[in-house]
Amino acid sequence: MNSGEQDARKTMSSQAPLTLPKRHYLNADYGVRSWLLTTDHKRIAVLYLVSVTAMFFLGGAYAVIIRLNLLEPTGSLVTAETYNKLFTAHGVLMVFFFMIPAIPAVLGNFLLPLMLGARDLAFPRINLLSWYVYVVGAAFTMYAVVAGGLDTGWTFYTPYSTAFSNTNVIAAGVGIFITGFSSILTGLNFIVTIHTMRAPGLTWFRLPLFVWAHYATSLIQILGTPVVAITILLVAMERAFHFGFFDPARGGDPILFQHLFWFYSHPAVYIMILPAMGVISELVTCFSRKKVFGYGFIAISSLAIAGLSFMVWAHHMFVTGLSVYAAMIFSALSFLVAIPSAIKVFNWVATLYRGSISWQTPMLYAFGFIGLFTIGGLTGLFLATLGLDVHVTDTYFIVAHFHYIMVGGTIMGYLGGLHYWWPKITGRLYPEWWARVSAVVVFIGFNLTFFPQFILGYLGMPRRYHVYPPEFQVLNVMSSAGASILGVGYLIPMVYLAWSMRYGKVAPSNPFQSTGLEWRTTSPPPTENFAETPIIDEEVYDYASPPKEARSV
Amino acid sequence: MPTGFPLFPEQASTLASEVDGLYLYLVAVTFVFSVGIAAVLVYFAIRYRRRSESYRPEEIHGSLLLEVVWSVIPLGLCVVMFVWGAQVFFHMNRPPDDAMTVTVVGKRWMWKVQHPTGQREINELHVPVGKPVKIMLTSEDVIHSFFIPAFRMKKDAIPGRYNVVWFEPTKAGTYHLFCAEYCGTEHSKMIGRVVVLEPDAYQMWLAGGPVPVSPAAAGERLFTERNCATCHRADSGARGPVLGGIFGKRIALQNGETVMADEAYIRESILSPAARIVAGYQPIMPPYQGQLTEEQLLQLIAYIQSLSPPPAGTAPASPTPSPGAAQ
Numbered sequence: 060m061n062s063g064e065q066d067a068r069k070t071m072s073s074q075a076p077l078t079l080p081k082r083h084y085l086n087a088d089y090g091v092r093s094w095l096l097t098t099d100h101k102r103i104a105v106l107y108l109v110s111v112t113a114m115f116f117l118g119g120a121y122a123v124i125i126r127l128n129l130l131e132p133t134g135s136l137v138t139a140e141t142y143n144k145l146f147t148a149h150g151v152l153m154v155f156f157f158m159i160p161a162i163p164a165v166l167g168n169f170l171l172p173l174m175l176g177a178r179d180l181a182f183p184r185i186n187l188l189s190w191y192v193y194v195v196g197a198a199f200t201m202y203a204v205v206a207g208g209l210d211t212g213w214t215f216y217t218p219y220s221t222a223f224s225n226t227n228v229i230a231a232g233v234g235i236f237i238t239g240f241s242s243i244l245t246g247l248n249f250i251v252t253i254h255t256m257r258a259p260g261l262t263w264f265r266l267p268l269f270v271w272a273h274y275a276t277s278l279i280q281i282l283g284t285p286v287v288a289i290t291i292l293l294v295a296m297e298r299a300f301h302f303g304f305f306d307p308a309r310g311g312d313p314i315l316f317q318h319l320f321w322f323y324s325h326p327a328v329y330i331m332i333l334p335a336m337g338v339i340s341e342l343v344t345c346f347s348r349k350k351v352f353g354y355g356f357i358a359i360s361s362l363a364i365a366g367l368s369f370m371v372w373a374h375h376m377f378v379t380g381l382s383v384y385a386a387m388i389f390s391a392l393s394f395l396v397a398i399p400s401a402i403k404v405f406n407w408v409a410t411l412y413r414g415s416i417s418w419q420t421p422m423l424y425a426f427g428f429i430g431l432f433t434i435g436g437l438t439g440l441f442l443a444t445l446g447l448d449v450h451v452t453d454t455y456f457i458v459a460h461f462h463y464i465m466v467g468g469t470i471m472g473y474l475g476g477l478h479y480w481w482p483k484i485t486g487r488l489y490p491e492w493w494a495r496v497s498a499v500v501v502f503i504g505f506n507l508t509f510f511p512q513f514i515l516g517y518l519g520m521p522r523r524y525h526v527y528p529p530e531f532q533v534l535n536v537m538s539s540a541g542a543s544i545l546g547v548g549y550l551i552p553m554v555y556l557a558w559s560m561r562y563g564k565v566a567p568s569n570p571f572q573s574t575g576l577e578w579r580t581t582s583p584p585p586t587e588n589f590a591e592t593p594i595i596d597e598e599v600y601d602y603a604s605p606p607k608e609a610r611s612v
Numbered sequence: 613m614p615t616g617f618p619l620f621p622e623q624a625s626t627l628a629s630e631v632d633g634l635y636l637y638l639v640a641v642t643f644v645f646s647v648g649i650a651a652v653l654v655y656f657a658i659r660y661r662r663r664s665e666s667y668r669p670e671e672i673h674g675s676l677l678l679e680v681v682w683s684v685i686p687l688g689l690c691v692v693m694f695v696w697g698a699q700v701f702f703h704m705n706r707p708p709d710d711a712m713t714v715t716v717v718g719k720r721w722m723w724k725v726q727h728p729t730g731q732r733e734i735n736e737l738h739v740p741v742g743k744p745v746k747i748m749l750t751s752e753d754v755i756h757s758f759f760i761p762a763f764r765m766k767k768d769a770i771p772g773r774y775n776v777v778w779f780e781p782t783k784a785g786t787y788h789l790f791c792a793e794y795c796g797t798e799h800s801k802m803i804g805r806v807v808v809l810e811p812d813a814y815q816m817w818l819a820g821g822p823v824p825v826s827p828a829a830a831g832e833r834l835f836t837e838r839n840c841a842t843c844h845r846a847d848s849g850a851r852g853p854v855l856g857g858i859f860g861k862r863i864a865l866q867n868g869e870t871v872m873a874d875e876a877y878i879r880e881s882i883l884s885p886a887a888r889i890v891a892g893y894q895p896i897m898p899p900y901q902g903q904l905t906e907e908q909l910l911q912l913i914a915y916i917q918s919l920s921p922p923p924a925g926t927a928p929a930s931p932t933p934s935p936g937a938a939q
Contacts (some may be wrong), residue, residue, distance in 0.1 A: 067852050139797050163704050212794050217770065219754040223720075225797060229820075310884075313755055314770065348662075353674035378757060379733030379768045380775040383705050394690040405682040406674070408649060411656035415667050418657070426657065430650050437642040444693045446700025447634050450764040453757055453792035517635070518621050519761025521792040524800035528788065533617045603671040 072189075079486045083583040088110060097350035098183035099586055105484070106190050112162050114197065116553075118152035121145050124545060126508075126539040134526040135162050142525040142593065143210040144226070150213030151204070156197055158469055159327065160558075162334035163280075164193070164245055165239040166476045167273050171249060173577035174267050176258025176593040181251040189244035194236030200528060203231035212523060217305035217316040221297040228298055232291045239284045239291075242330075246280030249273055258576070260595035264358070267435050267575060267599060268351065271358040272337025275365035279326045279333075283369070287323035290316065314328035314379055321372035329368040332464055335360055335472025336403055339425050343407045347414030347575040348598040353406040362397035367396050377448045386445055392441035393517040400436050419571070420494035424475025427502045435460060438513065456516025462509045465482025474501070474552065481556065482570050487563030493555045501548035507541025574601050624787055625763035627778040630700050632764070637696070641689055670752050704765070707778035711744035711935045715827065715910045718749070718756035718769035720795055728882065728914075730824030735804030737789060741816035744780040744781055748875065752906050757793035759805055781808040819820035831915025832889065834908055843897070846922055852897065857921025864891040878913050 083100045087093075094102060125145050128136040137145065172179050177283065180186050203209050209231045211220040253274050256265070294316070296302045303309025305316045344351040351357065373381060373389040381389075408431055416422070432590070438460045442448045451457065481489050511534040520531045568580035578594050580589050597604065623629055627727035650836055660669075664837040689732050714737070717724045725733040748757055751769040758777065759766040763787075767777040792801035793799050825833075835841055843852035859878075862870045871877055882904065904912070 134800075139800065143794075143797060143799070159871075210796070214794075216755060216794070219794070219796060223754050225852065248868075307770075313772075346820055347660075347669070348667075349669045350671050350673065352672060356674065357678050375699075378766050378772065380773060383702060386701065390698065391694055394694050397690055398687055401686045402679065402683060404649060406655065409674075409678065410654050411653065411660060413669055413672070414656070414660050415662045415664075415669050416657050416660050417662045421666075426653060429653060430646070433646045434642065435650050436637075437645055440693060441638050442640070443636070444634060444697030446631055446697040446704065447638065448697075449701065449704060449766050450631050450761070452766065453759070514619055518618060519759070519788060519790065521759065521790050521800075523794040526800045530618055552857065601671075603668055 061430035066069050070313060077567055079565055080581040080583070080585070082585055083378045083486065084586045085486070085583050086457050087586045096187075098179070098187050100168050100172050100180050100183065100186055101584065101586075102486075103186050103190055104165050106482075107160060107164040107168060107193070107287075110190075110197070111157050111165060111475070112553075112609050114152050114156040115161075116549075119546065119549065121149035121152070122542065125149060126542040127293070128525070129527070129535045130539050131600065132529045132532050132535075134524060137348055137426045137525075139308075139525040140210065143212075143523070144195070144204075144208035147209050148524060149211050150236070151200060151231060152207065153465075154327070155238055156200065158331040158465055159242055160193065160245075161473050162338060162469070162476065163249070163273060163276055163330075164189075164241075166269075166338065166473070166480060167249065167276075167334060168245070169272065170480065170577055171273060172256070173483075173580065173588055174270055174575060175252065175256055176261060176589060176595065177252065178587050178589070179246045181256055182248050182285050183455075185244050185286050186248055189241045192244065193238055193241035194232045196236070196241060197480070198234070200231050200234030203227035203234060203295060205228075205300060214320065215291075215294060215316075216320075217294065217313045218307065218311075221294055221304075222306045222308070229295050232295050235293045236288050236496055239288045239482045242280045243284045244286075244339075247276035249277040250281070252335050253277075258593050258595055261576075264355065265595060265599045266358075266362075267337075268340035268354070268357050269334075269337035272333045272340070272361045275361035276333045278362075278365050279330050279368060283323045283326040283330070286319060287327075290319040290323070293319075293484075293532040311531075317376050317379065318372065321375045323370070325372040325375065326365075326368040329364055329463070330462065331469050335476075336361065337429065338472040338476035338479075339428050341478055341573075341575065342425040344600050344602070345479070345575070346417045346419060346425070347411050348417075348602045349410060349414040350598075351406065352409035352412070353402070354599065356382075356402050357406050358486070360402045363399040364547060365397060367392065367399070371396060374443055374448070377445060378452055379534045390443055390445045394440070397436065397440060397443075400432075401560055404433055404436070414529075416592055420489070420491060420498055421475045421479035423495060423498040423502075423573075424478065427498065427505075428471040428475065429470060431471060431502075431505065435463030435467055438463065450519075451516055453521055455512040455520045455522055455564055458522050459509045459512035459516060462512075466509070467505055471501070474498075477556075478552075479571070480577070481559070482566030482580050483577060483584070485560050486566055486581075487559045489552075489559050489563060490555050493551060497548050497551035497555075500544060500551065502545070504541050504544030504548045508538050508545050509541070511535075511537045511541075515606075523578055621764075622762045622783075622785070622787070624781055624783045624785060625765065626756035626762075626782055627700075627704060628762065628764045628782075630703065630764075634693075634696055634700055635730060638693065665808040674932050704777070707746040707776060708780075711746035711748045711778050713748055714739075715748045715766045715907070715914075716750075716758060716769065717910070718753075718758070718791070718795075718802075719752050721790075721791070722797040723758070723789065723802070723804050724907065726827055727818075727824075730826040731818065731821065732824070732828070733933065735789070737804070737806045738814065738817050739781055739806065739808055740810055741781050741784050742811070742814045744778055746776060746778040748910065749775045749777065750910070754795045755793050756795050756802065759790040759792035760787055761790070762787035762806075765869045768793055775880070780804075782808050784808050784813075818851070827911045828913035828918040829915075830908075831913070831918075834904075834912055835915055838900075840912075851894075853893055854922055856919040857913055857915050859917045859919075865889060866893075875913050877880045878916055879909055882909065882912065889905075 126135050207227050210226045211224050293304045297304050303311040305311040305313050371393045374393045377386050515534045566582045570581050712728050715726045724733050727735050749769045751771045757771040763779040764780050767775045787806045789806050790805040844855050858873045863873050864870050883901045884899050886895045889895050
């Protein structure tokens with residue numbers, strides 16, 4: 060540390076108004092070209108942030124029309140045909156273009172090199188390529204959705220998708236196929252980076268849990284995504300050239316499709332939730348100012364979840380006539396996933412014990428995540444239980460369950476993380492009061508939207524119904540009312556985060572006094588992340604020692 | 613059917629209370645854990661809220677004992693769920709021997725039902741109280757799912773396959789019948805009703821309407837019309853295997869394996885006879901793929917099922933259906 064930096068620190072601590080660092084990754088270069096041809100992981104993260112946010116609001120707009128339509132049992136707002144295209148578009152956009160890339164491609168991209176003390180990811184140009192691949196895939200899918208639409212549901216079940224649907228199955232499939240490669244490239248990049256680019260002294264068990272979670276996620280991405288790519292290819296070949304893979308009229312087996320599809324798409328659920336768990340581990344420990352409880356157990360449980368995720372796919376298929384013995388094995392394996400998930404929840408709660416707990420916005424999201432993920436996880440047990448799954452599968456119970464995991468879990472984690480690292484990304488603070496209000500609004504809106512759907516599901520209301528028997532109306536109206544609150548809850552952050560980029564208070568390099576390596580550089584960081592490679596000589600989450608401040612620039 | 617604002621579905625089959633018992637156990641576990649975790653979380657969040665910016669809490673690394681405890685307790689609760697759930701599932705998948713068989717064919721967007729006595733219905737299913745009913749399920753086009761919430765019963769109707777479910781209604785009344793697997797534009801209108809009648813009323817219902825032809829009788833007529841009887845005569849020495857008494861038996865195949873002569877095998881032997889040839893016969897039967905409707909196939913199966921074994925002495929060494937089957 061030279062004397063100039065010493066002075067800078069003194070100025071900061073003597074309450075002088077903060078200013079942004081002179082040089083950082085955002086002002087390193089200007090113009091559209093500097094963004095579109097960048098290989099800086101932080102800028103690529105921002106590109107992803109813009110694209111996934113667009114997809115999120117588009118997918119959300121579809122959900123708004125769906126919920127409006129379900130206000131009345133006769134579904135009088137849109138036709139059945141339109142309705143089917145709406146829920147398909149909602150599912151496809153949210154799953155493939157928002158949930159899967161959201162945390163890894165935005166927060167992961169931005170933070171992994173910073174957390175590892177590296178200058179960038181291992182393959183910066185492949186990183187940029189992954190964004191272009193994503194955009195091209197999204198463009199294909201958008202074309203399919205706009206030009207006539209797609210009505211297969213995001214699950215593409217055969218033989219409906221290959222022989223009966225008159226909509227743009229192939230175009231949408233090609234879009235998802237392409238986007239899959241973006242996911243594979245990101246996963247590959249992360250794995251190589253974590254293996255080879257850790258700073259001196261940063262051993263595996265000094266890695267932040269966010270990194271562990273992304274490591275496990277990346278494994279699933281590179282092992283699982285090729286399977287869905289092949290499956291989509293088979294669907295396209297059957298549709299275009301009449302191969303008989305899945306259509307029984309051509310000697311195929313429609314159930315084979317489900318095995319292939321869920322072999323990827325169940326692990327894909329963990330691609331969506333594991334990174335959020337990584338975020339929550341960071342938030343809980345930082346806002347308790349206390350080392351995370353059971354670090355090793357949380358780290359290894361991520362890998363356990365990734366491993367088990369490949370062995371439970373047939374629990375989506377208990378009513379297809381699967382052999383009862385096969386069903387028993389898949390049921391037992393599905394229960395095993397509960398254990399590493401429970402370990403995480405208990406350890407997060409235990410971390411709070413005797414901590415110094417701040418109620419700042421990211422922590423509110425973390426609290427929300429823990430509550431909603433617990434309900435989402437426990438209701439997952441209903442689906443692993445053979446005799447019970449038969450009644451609730453393909454009903455609104457399933458819809459409620461996976462929205463508790465995906466929306467209550469992943470989106471809560473994503474928003475929590477986005478607020479926590481916002482000062483690092485933009486160099487500005489978000490407005491705390493508005494942020495807390497929106498966190499509470501999201502929590503209330505979410506529960507009002509999705510809790511009634513558990514009851515609807517047990518009553519027997521099937522999913523993907525454009526019209527429904529009148530006795531289900533009250534619960535559907537509650538759900539739609541909740542959705543409107545939830546929508547407001549998502550719009551508020553959109554507004555104040557955009558506002559804060561220009562008008563927010565300038566952030567110090569470490570506003571939350573976190574121990575993480577990413578907080579030891581300026582906010583926003585310089586293009587090269589650290590002036591000199593940091594050397595790690597202390598344990599992870601060392602909150603008992605006094606905080607360290609920015610050393611670089 | 614319920615009206616107003618129900619929060620819990622009606623129980624109208626013997627399985628319903630079994631499933632609900634399981635459900636309530638899981639609801640209780642969910643309630644205890646989610647409320648417990650939330651309560652502890654809120655308590656810690658308030659009790660240990662940040663009072664001083666300079667305060668640095670003491671480091672606690674973790675506890676192996678706690679990790680073991682909070683792994684083993686959920687595991688134990690899960691083992692109970694698994695075993696209990698598997699028992700109920702086995703029960704669901706083992707129709708009683710005395711169940712009457714009703715065939716159901718899903719077609720976009722309707723349910724076509726035929727009773728063992730021949731009555732046909734569309735989007736309605738009349739059944740008596742207190743008698744087990746076995747549903748033989750298939751589809752003409754895409755995958756559908758036959759779902760009766762009041763019976764807690766659901767099974768996919770899959771083209772090219774037969775799936776079986778059963779239920780025993782316990783309460784007269786009218787209940788929803790839904791298609792639960794998305795099947796295209798009018799998926800949400802592929803609904804119907806199950807009418808459970810007292811035994812007397814059911815007999816009256818059976819007696820009403822035109823005199824029906826039972827599936828087996830219809831199958832017999834098809835068997836003659838399509839010239840199946842030319843090869844599958846009731847004596848040995850014919851070009852095709854004798855079909856009497858083979859249903860539900862194991863059959864020796866040309867390739868040395870054996871196969872259970874069930875609905876799926878008979879269906880396959882009619883549609884693609886060369887797939888699995890019975891030992892001692894030639895693959896001379898033409899395939900009937902595309903020439904029979906799902907209902908006709910079910911009728912032929914019902915007919916073959918109704919045939920009695922040929923008199924002693926005339927039976928071939930291995931009872932047999934197939935390759936020659938149907939021509």
